[in-house]
Amino acid sequence: YLFGGYVDKSWESPDQWSYKSTSNSFLFSVTKGTVYKLKSDYNSKSILCRRDSGPCFGMKELALTYEGRPTSNYSHVGMEYGQSTDFYTFTSLCKKTLFNVKDYEVYMVTQEKTNG
Numbered sequence: 136y137l138f139g140g141y142v143d144k145s146w147e148s149p150d151q152w153s154y155k156s157t158s159n160s161f162l163f164s165v166t167k168g169t170v171y172k173l174k175s176d177y178n179s180k181s182i183l184c185r186r187d188s189g190p191c192f193g194m195k196e197l198a199l200t201y202e203g204r205p206t207s208n209y210s211h212v213g214m215e216y217g218q219s220t221d222f223y224t225f226t227s228l229c230k231k232t233l234f235n236v237k238d239y240e241v242y243m244v245t246q247e248k249t250n251g
């Protein structure tokens with residue numbers, strides 16, 4: 136499965152959980168050919184940062200190395216991202232809600248300034 140997320144905010148590493156707010160965030164699945172947009176009611180919870188955790192979109196909609204545990208990788212899309220209207224109707228970006236990571240890559244997207 137090939138999936139990921141985008142956010143226009145930088146990740147931080149505070150000692151305690153800290154949400155970052157933006158309306159410019161989404162999750163995607165290349166395998167499923169789907170984009171899951173952040174719901175406007177959840178702009179204040181687009182990403183969640185903490186020192187001992189990897190990227191976390193929403194509240195474990197997509198989370199890698201959650202709370203410092205390398206085997207705690209979650210995909211539970213539906214509350215903050217996507218089109219679901221309740222917490223119990225969700226989808227996973229991969230085959231299961233809890234999954235193992237074989238490899239992941241992080242990219243920084245920048246915009247070039249043009250003359251003119």
